[in-house]
Amino acid sequence: MSQPLRVGNASGFYGDRFSAVREMLEGGPLDVLTGDYLAELTMLILGRGRMKDPDAGYATTFLRQMEESLGLAVERGTTIVANAGGLNPRGLADRLRELASRLGIDVRIAHVEGDDLLPRAKELGLADARYGQPLTANAYLGAWGIVECLKSGADVVVTGRVTDASLVAGPAAARFGWARDDWDALAGATVAGHVLECGAQTTGGNYAFFQEIYNVKAPGFPIAEIHPDGSCVITKHDETGGAVTVETVTAQLLYEIGGPSYAGPDVTTRFDSIALAQDGPDRVRISGVQGVPPPPSTKVCLNHLGGHRNEMTFVLTGLDIDAKAELARAQMEEAFAEARPARVEWTLIGAPAPDPATQGEATALLRCAVLDPDPEKVGRAFSGAVVELALAGYPGFTMTSPPGKSAPYGVYTPAYVPNDVVEHVAVTHEGDRVAVPAAPAVRDLEAPAEPPPAEDVPTGATVRAPLGRVAGARSGDKGGDANIGVWARTDAQWRWLEPFLTTERLRALLPETREHTVRRHALPNLRAVNFVVEGLLQEGVSASTRFDPQGKALGEWLRSRLVDIPEAVL
Numbered sequence: 109m110s111q112p113l114r115v116g117n118a119s120g121f122y123g124d125r126f127s128a129v130r131e132m133l134e135g136g137p138l139d140v141l142t143g144d145y146l147a148e149l150t151m152l153i154l155g156r157g158r159m160k161d162p163d164a165g166y167a168t169t170f171l172r173q174m175e176e177s178l179g180l181a182v183e184r185g186t187t188i189v190a191n192a193g194g195l196n197p198r199g200l201a202d203r204l205r206e207l208a209s210r211l212g213i214d215v216r217i218a219h220v221e222g223d224d225l226l227p228r229a230k231e232l233g234l235a236d237a238r239y240g241q242p243l244t245a246n247a248y249l250g251a252w253g254i255v256e257c258l259k260s261g262a263d264v265v266v267t268g269r270v271t272d273a274s275l276v277a278g279p280a281a282a283r284f285g286w287a288r289d290d291w292d293a294l295a296g297a298t299v300a301g302h303v304l305e306c307g308a309q310t311t312g313g314n315y316a317f318f319q320e321i322y323n324v325k326a327p328g329f330p331i332a333e334i335h336p337d338g339s340c341v342i343t344k345h346d347e348t349g350g351a352v353t354v355e356t357v358t359a360q361l362l363y364e365i366g367g368p369s370y371a372g373p374d375v376t377t378r379f380d381s382i383a384l385a386q387d388g389p390d391r392v393r394i395s396g397v398q399g400v401p402p403p404p405s406t407k408v409c410l411n412h413l414g415g416h417r418n419e420m421t422f423v424l425t426g427l428d429i430d431a432k433a434e435l436a437r438a439q440m441e442e443a444f445a446e447a448r449p450a451r452v453e454w455t456l457i458g459a460p461a462p463d464p465a466t467q468g469e470a471t472a473l474l475r476c477a478v479l480d481p482d483p484e485k486v487g488r489a490f491s492g493a494v495v496e497l498a499l500a501g502y503p504g505f506t507m508t509s510p511p512g513k514s515a516p517y518g519v520y521t522p523a524y525v526p527n528d529v530v531e532h533v534a535v536t537h538e539g540d541r542v543a544v545p546a547a548p549a550v551r552d553l554e555a556p557a558e559p560p561p562a563e564d565v566p567t568g569a570t571v572r573a574p575l576g577r578v579a580g581a582r583s584g585d586k587g588g589d590a591n592i593g594v595w596a597r598t599d600a601q602w603r604w605l606e607p608f609l610t611t612e613r614l615r616a617l618l619p620e621t622r623e624h625t626v627r628r629h630a631l632p633n634l635r636a637v638n639f640v641v642e643g644l645l646q647e648g649v650s651a652s653t654r655f656d657p658q659g660k661a662l663g664e665w666l667r668s669r670l671v672d673i674p675e676a677v678l
Contacts, residue, residue, distance in 0.1 A: 112333040112340070113283045115276050115300070119143035119190070120307030122150045122167050128307070128329050129173040133180045135345030138331070139283075141181065142275040143190035144305045145170060148587060149649045151269065152411040152518035154194040155244040165195030166266075171203055174264075178204075179213050182263065189254060189275050193266040195244060197221050198535070200266050216537035218262035220253035222530060222544075223269040225408060232525055239412035239519055247530045248407045250373030251297075252288070254278025256534035256542045263537075269409060271372050273301025276332060284336045288547070295377040295399025296338025298370070303342055303360050303394070304330050309582075310342065310360045312350035314660075316580035316667065321356075325349030339395040341387055352390040355580060355597070358634050362593025364584040366640050367629045368556050373406055373527070373547060375399040380556055380631055401550045405524040414519035414651050415450070416483040420494040421508040422474040425467065429460060432502035433474045439501060440476060443493040449478040449486050453653040473508070477653040479517065487514040520587045520648030559632050562606040570672040575617070578677055579605055581663030588652075590644045590659035592666060595636035601677045602635040608671075614639055617669040618662070 116138045118128040122145045125131075132141055145167040158165040170192035181188055193200045201219040208215045225232060225245040234245050246269035255278050257265040267275075277297040280286070286293050303310050308327040312318065328348025333341040342357055344350065361382065368380035376399060383396040424432045433456055444452065457473040464470035476494070478486045491511035498505050532544035578601045583592040594609060596602035611628045615621050625642040645659055646652045656662065 110284070110336050112335050113139050113280055114331055114333055115140045115142060115279060115304065116331045117142050117144070117304040117307050117329050119145055120305065120309060121145070121147055122153075122169065124307055125326065126169065126173065129177045130180065132329055132345070133177055133184055133186060135328070135348065138184070138186045140187045140189055140279040142304065143170065143192060144272050144275060145190060145192040146194060146269060148409055148411070148520045151194070151244050151246060151409055152520070152650055155411055155518075156516070158195055159243075163196070163199055166197070166200035167192035167194055171200065171207065174204060175207055175211070178208060178215065178264075179211060182213055182215050187258065187262070187279065188264045189279055191267045191270055191272075191275060193219060193268045195224060195246070195268065197266050197268045201535070204264060204266070215263045216261055217264045217266070218257035218260065218537045219535050220249065220257065220265065220267040220270065220533070221535060222253070222533045223247045223249045225525070225530070232529065234408065234410060234523055236410070236412050236519075236521065239414055242410045242412050243518065244409070244411040246409050247525065248373060248409065249530070249532050250274050250547070251278035251281055251294075252374070252544045253532050253534040255282045256544060257536060258282040260536040260538070260540070260542075272305035273298040273372060274374065276301030276304055276334070277374055280334045280338070289401070291375050291399035291401065292397065293336070293338035294375040296340065296394070296397040297334060298372060298375055298377045298399070299361070299382055299394055299397050300332040300334055300340045300342070302370075303357055304332055306360060306363060308350060309363065310356055311344050311348075311352055312356055314582070315356055315359055316576065316582070316663070317355065321351040321353075323349040338397060339393070342392045342394065343390055352392055354384045354386055354392055355595070357384060357392045357394070358595050358636065359580060359582040359593070361634060362582050362595065362636055362638055364586055364591055365593065365638060366586075366591065367627070368631060371403050373402055376402055378556065380559070380633055382633055384634070402547045404527060404550060406527050406530050408523040408525055410521045410523050412519045412521070414517050414647065415479055415481040416486050416514040417477065417479045417517045417651075418486045418490050418512065418514040419475060419477040420491050420511075422476070423504075423506045423508060424472045424474055424502070425470050425504045426460065429472050435502045436474055436497070439497050440494065447485050447489065449480040449490065451479040451653070453477045455655050457655060475655065479651070479653065483514045483516075490514075518648070518650040520650070522587055559630050562603040562632070564603055565607055566600055566604045566674040566676045569675045571675055571678055572670050573673050573678065574668055575671050576667030578673055579667060581667050583659050583661070583663035585645050585649060585658040587648050588643050588645045590641045590662055591638060592641070592662050593636055593638045594663070594666065595634060598677070599635070602632070604674055604677050606630060606632070606637065609637055611639070614666070617666055617671070620644070
């Protein structure tokens, strides 16, 4: 039997642990080391950087990591595949060649391009009615450009906007010689890529039951041992912190997904077919994954410059918190009389404890966020007006920050274009340009049928307790939408949770979702339900005025709500 392909991850976002690349290379054998540096917000940041410097647009952190570790990767025989090219994969590849030459390292560097649709934005109808032409417009490419680079002998492949899972599916397809229609194998590798993409979130980071696996060491980064049929084992290097369990993997599988059919440019992966099993300490086997053809259109990440924003936070202490907040609002409304920002949003955070023993326990925060196309209207004119209330406002007036200028914000929107309009190109280490054919157009596939409700629902006496006593959760953002994945820990708890946690129940437990469309998807194979709350995060993280603009803590809010749980499942 062929040896599995050992693929590790060393970055879940632009700004992740810098030392992870070196740690992963030193920690044990790896065939491939991947890094995910791109998110919708990152593309906006890189787009603004490119406005100032046309040669910018890539993740500079990756270049510094390679200065420290490229020689070690070559020495260990580990291939590097990363999407750190951002908006300028060719530029990053050139900088890497310069770096390798300076360090005297013999290494073959290739890149993937074609995701940048900005020059064709008008032709493809990607302008926005409100915001005009986009700042960035990048199609989510698949794995096959990476495959071509690796087949040509590349040691390092850098890409622009590919799907996060493609960083893993590409090396697997290249190693095992998969065809474009090996749907189940590609789906299995896509699941492995989804588990790896956010780094330490798979090994105990951001994990609902963190106290069960707390370790003084930082969590290690995950590894997938991928087999020729696409099945895999998720693990980590020995002697690293954190843990790999069925539940830590489940949590990551539920992160930033929608329904059971997970559409991508290479394959549509059926998340309702995934089977998980503990395969020893810090080893989880993933098998049974089924795939069907990808959709006929390719998703495009659009970022527009939306305007300017600012915020100030009032500190409210002691008695009469609601009255103090109301006075601050009324005084600011008076200040806005001549030049009100296009959008003003107030958020009251926290409440004083009874008989507070510390000033912190006596404090609540009132946050005012403002957005407007005019930077002056939400700049010093706004923050200065707040500070001018210092001696004329509520008793105990103080702020968390001095007055400041406004900052530009971006608006994220997804778009879709036919597969065949995207010019996916692999540029080999020798400079050859290899065109990657588009995925064949197929009709839109029917959504899988909703699974039947759980049977043998536990009944009997109940206990009023936090939902988190029996359920874990992981939440996140997809543009302006938020997802909340909730899983039960045991079969009995699942039989109670599945009929209990309906869309209506979610709206009751999280009242802020009531004004939004909520879609619910059951995944019995994971003992989980996933909710997608449309528009909760407004126009994406950069434009959102929510206190938690990426929805990262929604799951923990849900777990803290008190519900009636049968004693039998506690």
